[in-house]
Amino acid sequence: MGCGLGASPIEDLAAFHLIFGKTVPDVSLNAVANLGYGEGRFLAPVWPGDTLRSESEVIGLKQNSNGKTGVVWVRTQGFNQHGAAVLEYCRWVMVKKRDEAAPAPETVVPALAESVAPDALTIPEGLDFSRYDFALAGEPHRAADYSLGEIIDHVDGVTVSQAEHMMATRLWQNTAKVHFDATARPDGRRLIYGGHVISMARALSFNGLANAQMIVAINAGAHANPCFADDTICAWSEVLDKAETAAPGVSAMRLRLVATRGHQAAGALRGDDGKYLPDVLLDLDYWALMPS
Amino acid sequence: MGCGLGASPIEDLAAFHLIFGKTVPDVSLNAVANLGYGEGRFLAPVWPGDTLRSESEVIGLKQNSNGKTGVVWVRTQGFNQHGAAVLEYCRWVMVKKRDEAAPAPETVVPALAESVAPDALTIPEGLDFSRYDFALAGEPHRAADYSLGEIIDHVDGVTVSQAEHMMATRLWQNTAKVHFDATARPDGRRLIYGGHVISMARALSFNGLANAQMIVAINAGAHANPCFADDTICAWSEVLDKAETAAPGVSAMRLRLVATRGHQAAGALRGDDGKYLPDVLLDLDYWALMPS
Amino acid sequence: MGCGLGASPIEDLAAFHLIFGKTVPDVSLNAVANLGYGEGRFLAPVWPGDTLRSESEVIGLKQNSNGKTGVVWVRTQGFNQHGAAVLEYCRWVMVKKRDEAAPAPETVVPALAESVAPDALTIPEGLDFSRYDFALAGEPHRAADYSLGEIIDHVDGVTVSQAEHMMATRLWQNTAKVHFDATARPDGRRLIYGGHVISMARALSFNGLANAQMIVAINAGAHANPCFADDTICAWSEVLDKAETAAPGVSAMRLRLVATRGHQAAGALRGDDGKYLPDVLLDLDYWALMPS
Numbered sequence: 001m002g003c004g005l006g007a008s009p010i011e012d013l014a015a016f017h018l019i020f021g022k023t024v025p026d027v028s029l030n031a032v033a034n035l036g037y038g039e040g041r042f043l044a045p046v047w048p049g050d051t052l053r054s055e056s057e058v059i060g061l062k063q064n065s066n067g068k069t070g071v072v073w074v075r076t077q078g079f080n081q082h083g084a085a086v087l088e089y090c091r092w093v094m095v096k097k098r099d100e101a102a103p104a105p106e107t108v109v110p111a112l113a114e115s116v117a118p119d120a121l122t123i124p125e126g127l128d129f130s131r132y133d134f135a136l137a138g139e140p141h142r143a144a145d146y147s148l149g150e151i152i153d154h155v156d157g158v159t160v161s162q163a164e165h166m167m168a169t170r171l172w173q174n175t176a177k178v179h180f181d182a183t184a185r186p187d188g189r190r191l192i193y194g195g196h197v198i199s200m201a202r203a204l205s206f207n208g209l210a211n212a213q214m215i216v217a218i219n220a221g222a223h224a225n226p227c228f229a230d231d232t233i234c235a236w237s238e239v240l241d242k243a244e245t246a247a248p249g250v251s252a253m254r255l256r257l258v259a260t261r262g263h264q265a266a267g268a269l270r271g272d273d274g275k276y277l278p279d280v281l282l283d284l285d286y287w288a289l290m291p292s
Numbered sequence: 293m294g295c296g297l298g299a300s301p302i303e304d305l306a307a308f309h310l311i312f313g314k315t316v317p318d319v320s321l322n323a324v325a326n327l328g329y330g331e332g333r334f335l336a337p338v339w340p341g342d343t344l345r346s347e348s349e350v351i352g353l354k355q356n357s358n359g360k361t362g363v364v365w366v367r368t369q370g371f372n373q374h375g376a377a378v379l380e381y382c383r384w385v386m387v388k389k390r391d392e393a394a395p396a397p398e399t400v401v402p403a404l405a406e407s408v409a410p411d412a413l414t415i416p417e418g419l420d421f422s423r424y425d426f427a428l429a430g431e432p433h434r435a436a437d438y439s440l441g442e443i444i445d446h447v448d449g450v451t452v453s454q455a456e457h458m459m460a461t462r463l464w465q466n467t468a469k470v471h472f473d474a475t476a477r478p479d480g481r482r483l484i485y486g487g488h489v490i491s492m493a494r495a496l497s498f499n500g501l502a503n504a505q506m507i508v509a510i511n512a513g514a515h516a517n518p519c520f521a522d523d524t525i526c527a528w529s530e531v532l533d534k535a536e537t538a539a540p541g542v543s544a545m546r547l548r549l550v551a552t553r554g555h556q557a558a559g560a561l562r563g564d565d566g567k568y569l570p571d572v573l574l575d576l577d578y579w580a581l582m583p584s
Numbered sequence: 585m586g587c588g589l590g591a592s593p594i595e596d597l598a599a600f601h602l603i604f605g606k607t608v609p610d611v612s613l614n615a616v617a618n619l620g621y622g623e624g625r626f627l628a629p630v631w632p633g634d635t636l637r638s639e640s641e642v643i644g645l646k647q648n649s650n651g652k653t654g655v656v657w658v659r660t661q662g663f664n665q666h667g668a669a670v671l672e673y674c675r676w677v678m679v680k681k682r683d684e685a686a687p688a689p690e691t692v693v694p695a696l697a698e699s700v701a702p703d704a705l706t707i708p709e710g711l712d713f714s715r716y717d718f719a720l721a722g723e724p725h726r727a728a729d730y731s732l733g734e735i736i737d738h739v740d741g742v743t744v745s746q747a748e749h750m751m752a753t754r755l756w757q758n759t760a761k762v763h764f765d766a767t768a769r770p771d772g773r774r775l776i777y778g779g780h781v782i783s784m785a786r787a788l789s790f791n792g793l794a795n796a797q798m799i800v801a802i803n804a805g806a807h808a809n810p811c812f813a814d815d816t817i818c819a820w821s822e823v824l825d826k827a828e829t830a831a832p833g834v835s836a837m838r839l840r841l842v843a844t845r846g847h848q849a850a851g852a853l854r855g856d857d858g859k860y861l862p863d864v865l866l867d868l869d870y871w872a873l874m875p876s
Contacts, residue, residue: 157765159774163455163747181449183524183555190451232767262767455747473741475816475846482743 003213004128009045012215013202015052016040017172017195019078019087022054024175027074031176032094033223034194035071038112040089040218040286044080045124051081059090063104069094073110089218115219118243118252121287122216129291130249132211139210143242143251143290150239152208153266157234158200160192160227169193192227197282201235201259209237209288212253217287219254224276224283227261233281235259236266240285244292251292257284295505296420301337304507305494307344308332309464309487311370311379314346316467319366323468324386325515326486327363330404332381332510332578336372337416343373351382355396361386365402381510407511410535410544413579414508421583422541424503431502435534435543435582442531444500445558449526450492452484452519461485484519489574493527493551501529501580504545509579511546516568516575519553525573527551528558532577536584543584549576587797588712593629596799597786599636600624601756601779603662603671606638608759611658615760616678617807618778619655622696624673624802624870628664629708635665643674647688653678657694673802699803702827702836705871706800713875714833716795723794727826727835727874734823736792737850741818742784744776744811753777776811781866785819785843793821793872796837801871803838808860808867811845817865819843820850824869828876835876841868 028034046052060073071092078087090112134140169179177184178191185191198221205212227233241254258269259282271277320326338344352365363384370379382404426432461471469476470483477483490513497504519525533546550561551574563569612618630636644657655676662671674696718724753763761768762775769775782805789796811817825838842853843866855861 156759156761157767158750159746159764159766161453161455161745161747161750162451163453163459163745164750166450166453166456167747177448180451181524182451182522183449230766232765453745453747454743455745455751458742458745458748467740469740472743473816474743474814475741 002131002133004126005045005124006126007047009047009124010050012042013195013199014172015042015046015078015087016089016218017174017199018052019054019076020195021173021175022052023056023074023076027056027072028093028095028176030096032069032096035092035094035222037218037221038090039075039116040087041116041120041122042087042214042216043122044084044086046080046086052078052086054078060092060108060110061105062107062109063097064094067097067104068100069096070105115254115285116217116287118245118287120217121245121252123245123247123250123289124214127247127250127289129247129289132249132291134211134291137211141211143253143292146239146242146253148239148241151267152205152237152239154204154207154235154237156204156207157232157263158204159232160196160200160229162190162229165192165196165229166190168196168199189228192229192231194223194282197223197227197233197259198284200233201257201282201284204233204235205237205257209255212255212288212290214289215286216252216289219285219287221282221284222276224280225261225278227281231261231281232263233259233261234263238267245289249292251290252287253290254285254287257286258282294423294425296418297337297416298418299339301339301416302342304334305487305491306464307334307338307370307379308381308510309466309491310344311346311368312487313465313467314344315348315366315368319348319364320385320387320468322388324361324388327384327386327514329510329513330382331367331408332379333408333412333414334379334506334508335414336376336378338372338378344370344378346370352384352400352402353397354399354401355389356386359389359396360392361388362397407546407577408509408579410537410579412509413537413544415537415539415542415581416506419539419542419581421539421581424541424583426503426583429503433503435545435584438531438534438545440531440533443559444497444529444531446496446499446527446529448496448499449524449555450496451524452488452492452521454482454521457484457488457521458482460488460491481520484521484523486515486574489515489519489525489551490576492525493549493574493576496525496527497529497549501547504547504580504582506581507578508544508581511577511579513574513576514568516572517553517570519573523553523573524555525551525553526555530559537581541584542581544579545582546577546579549578550574586715586717588710589629589708590710591631593631593708594634596626597779597783598756599626599630599662599671600673600802601758601783602636603638603660604779605757605759606636607640607658607660611640611656612677612679612760614680616653616680619676619678619806621802621805622674623659623700624671625700625704625706626671626798626800627706628668628670630664630670636662636670638662644676644692644694645689646691646693647681648678651681651688652684653680654689699838699869700801700871702829702871704801705829705836707829707831707834707873708798711831711834711873713831713873716833716875718795718875721795725795727837727876730823730826730837732823732825735851736789736821736823738788738791738819738821740788740791741816741847742788743816744780744784744813746774746813749776749780749813750774752780752783773812776813776815778807778866781807781811781817781843782868784817785841785866785868788817788819789821789841793839796839796872796874798873799870800836800873803869803871805866805868805870806860808864809845809862811865815845815865816847817843817845818847822851829873833876835874836871837874838869838871841870842866
């Protein structure tokens with residue numbers, strides 16, 4: 001890339017999905033729903049050939065009022081084969097209570113930051129966009145070209161199919177039953193793996209954010225509504241913030257990436273009741289690095 | 293793996309499928325049905341980069357009473373690029389008679405062993421489970437933990453799709469028409485490749501048999517009923533036998549692996565009439581190696 | 585292969601599809617239809633690890649009588665990382681007029697050769713079929729065994745699925761919307777990528793043309809009718825011409841490869857009205873190299 005990195009790191013979300021996948025057997029194999037993400041920081045590039053592993057710590061617990069389910073918060077760290085942390089993030093999931101008759105556990109709701117502060121972003125060592133080749137990149141837009149609050153309609157759409165999302169899900173070693181076993185949900189439908197929606201939306205977002213090169217933080221994220229085969233995934237983005245970094249020519253862009261079912265009006269996120277609109281699939285708030 | 297092998301061999305069933313696939317043009321391109329397997333022995337590990345080829349010998353022949361079809365028994369050997377046999381097995385298939393008016397050939401039904409004797413199992417050179425890392429493996433169960441006759445429900449299920457099984461079928465270079473051409477069968481349905489069912493069931497079986505590391509023999513096998521897209525493959529196992537081997541810490545486990553359509557009662561195999569139940573897809577009797 | 589090449593080049597159509605794919609954003613992202621190919625010449629082998637790029641020149645332009653669409657002819661060249669041209673071809677596509685009120689551009693219809701002359705074929709340096717191993721190839725047929733006008737029914741069929749063609753389309757980096765977005769066409773159907781049909785038909789054609797080793801020219805080509813998921817692709821070929829080359833033991837065969845929807849009578853191409861029959865998907869006229 002001529003960006004000072006020496007080699008091409010593994011795509012950030014691929015690393016995220018893989019580290020996430022390794023947590024599924026311990027955290028969410030039978031989860032009812034994956035509710036949200038926060039405090040996600042990419043700490044070091046992952047290189048082809050690296051071997052990753054995950055460790056998770058339960059940091060919060062809250063029984064739901066129905067007495068049958070509850071929310072579990074975990075903080076996960078991903079490590080490479082040298083023992084270096086490459087990623088950390090929190091997520092919370094709804095799970096069934098093993099013994100409904102058991103007393104409710106003490107409620108612990110962790111205080112998570114609304115977003116990762118710009119000075120807490122880890123910029124890959126050596127990264128340098130000062131000689132970024134916009135002609136080779138194919139698109140001229142740099143951080144300075146975007147304004148706060150700007151909404152970008154990514155225009156394209158991709159219709160998803162069972163076989164594709166199941167293969168993506170296997171690739172990232174995510175074994176949650178609802179993705180593979182049509183008999184696991186009462187409606188007999190396989191849930192499209194949320195990571196597939198995230199990566200599809202991110203891929204669509206390059207049409208408009210072509211030079212948003214690396215994801216360095218996930219501030220917040222929610223799978224707003226379930227996605228099923230034959231849905232057409234579309235996406236729009238909103239520019240939430242911008243910040244300079246210490247690396248030459250490298251700006252950080254805080255972006256909201258929204259995936260929708262079908263082509264929807266860019267910018268429409270919630271209804272009057274404050275709830276996500278029914279065709280919003282994903283609301284992801286992240287920091288990416290871009291040439292200044 | 294720290295198991296004394298120096299490198300990770302190709303997964304046993306991958307080698308089996310590939311060697312099987314290379315026999316299809318000669319044996320079963322137009323076969324009506326693949327009836328059974330027996331006397332299968334894995335003779336040497338297959339390594340990444342190896343080139344495999346197959347040789348088959350017709351060892352039996354029997355015209356069916358309808359005069360239109362018959363059964364052909366073949367013994368196949370798979371060789372690597374050094375000319376070393378890596379696998380041998382028998383299978384029998386139902387094929388159409390080329391000329392129905394021709395006299396029936398002499399009936400030759402080969403006498404196949406009911407199972408491979410434990411002392412005929414080939415243990416990969418250097419294999420040593422005496423320092424097997426159960427923590428790294430993720431599951432603590434060893435051969436001693438299983439009892440003869442024990443039934444293991446593998447719990448999970450995977451719904452199969454056309455695109456996935458066709459890709460698996462191509463990967464193993466199996467070209468039988470019924471898997472690819474929806475017009476090849478009177479019912480207009482593509483038959484799910486049997487090797488896909490075998491490997492899916494084997495994959496499911498690791499939930500309960502996590503340390504059943506290598507398959508060293510296929511004693512017997514039958515594709516009991518056809519599998520189609522949108523079927524959900526589930527599996528259960530029965531412990532048929534156990535044996536010690538000469539390798540340190542290595543036991544052989546004789547297991548019956550049964551794949552079913554949908555979640556069925558583990559252990560239910562045949563009806564009162566002695567026939568396979570209609571939702572049994574696969575009945576595979578094999579030897580695997582496991583830490584003692 | 586023992587064919588004098590030193591290594592196995594990337595399959596010719598894979599290189600074609602990739603170079604084609606890189607032209608889509610500039611030429612046919614929103615195209616109504618991809619109408620035809622001509623003057624295609626493979627100029628140098630593509631090797632594993634090569635990096636390819638494409639350059640296209642508009643060579644023709646014609647507004648349709650409806651005033652809303654028009655035909656654009658482009659000549660594309662594909663280059664490897666050393667700057668050497670590896671492929672050139674022309675294609676013409678129907679696109680929408682940006683401003684229907686604008687005056688029609690001057691009509692320029694390029695004069696394209698009906699076929700590539702045999703002496704204009706580029707034979708890969710070192711290619712030598714004089715010691716071609718027919719036993720290893722698995723089929724004995726050489727150029728001398730085929731007669732002009734001979735029709736070959738390739739017998740097999742492959743039913744196509746959404747997931748497979750979308751993955752093939754991504755693999756070749758073809759981003760045209762009609763392949764991915766079910767909402768992009770009024771009928772709500774995803775169009776099967778034409779390159780998938782070409783490669784499927786070429787693959788089927790090895791049953792009958794097993795030793796037609798390399799494609800060196802595309803004389804003409806048309807996607808006669810659209811292909812959709814669940815169609816079964818079948819193929820037949822016609823021997824159009826034969827020529828000697830300067831390379832030892834290497835003949836050139838000019839072949840017409842026709843893909844059909846379902847099993848159709850081999851040789852049936854056009855109706856009495858001169859138009860392609862409704863189940864003809866592809867009509868491809870190409871030169872391949874074969875042992876003499």
